Amino acid sequence: xxxxxxxxxxxxxxxxxxxxxxxxxxxxxxxxxxxxxxxxxxxxxxxxxxxxxxxxxxxxxxxxxxxxxxxxxxxxxxxxxxxxxxxxxxxxxxxxxxxxxxxxxxxxxxxxxxxxxxxxxxxxxxxxxxxxxxxxxxxxxxxxx
Numbered sequence: 183x184x185x186x187x188x189x190x191x192x193x194x195x196x197x198x199x200x201x202x203x204x205x206x207x208x209x210x211x212x213x214x215x216x217x218x219x220x221x222x223x224x225x226x227x228x229x230x231x232x233x234x235x236x237x238x239x240x241x242x243x244x245x246x247x248x249x250x251x252x253x254x255x256x257x258x259x260x261x262x263x264x265x266x267x268x269x270x271x272x273x274x275x276x277x278x279x280x281x282x283x284x285x286x287x288x289x290x291x292x293x294x295x296x297x298x299x300x301x302x303x304x305x306x307x308x309x310x311x312x313x314x315x316x317x318x319x320x321x322x323x324x325x326x327x
Contacts, residue, residue, distance in 0.1 A: 229249045238301035269296060
């Protein structure tokens with residue numbers, strides 16, 4: 183690595199979603215949250231697709247809650263992320279802000295249909311992380327990197 187020139191990789195190599203695609207998908211995610219909010223008697227939330235987030239999502243507790251989901255993920259990952267953040271909204275409503283990723287949270291997340299335990303990562307972000315890696319860690323027990 184020493185002496186090699188640094189190469190800037192663009193984080194988002196694919197063309198962004200069009201304004202219409204963003205609106206349509208955001209509307210569908212909003213409708214999903216609204217249906218779940220009615221079912222679980224949750225306060226309202228505003229769902230936003232963000233072209234500024236590289237991966238995953240976040241909930242900002244309100245009122246109203248604001249759920250931001252990365253527009254750079256696949257439609258399936260955007261849906262999974264919304265379900266994950268909705269599980270946070272349910273936990274916040276029932277047990278308060280400190281519930282985090284507790285066992286109760288994961289029980290509710292699974293009930294909602296969340297199948298992953300880690301945040302989805304775009305292929306491009308994984309490539310950039312790998313290219314920028316400075317260290318490799320190897321397990322002494324199994325020799326996995």
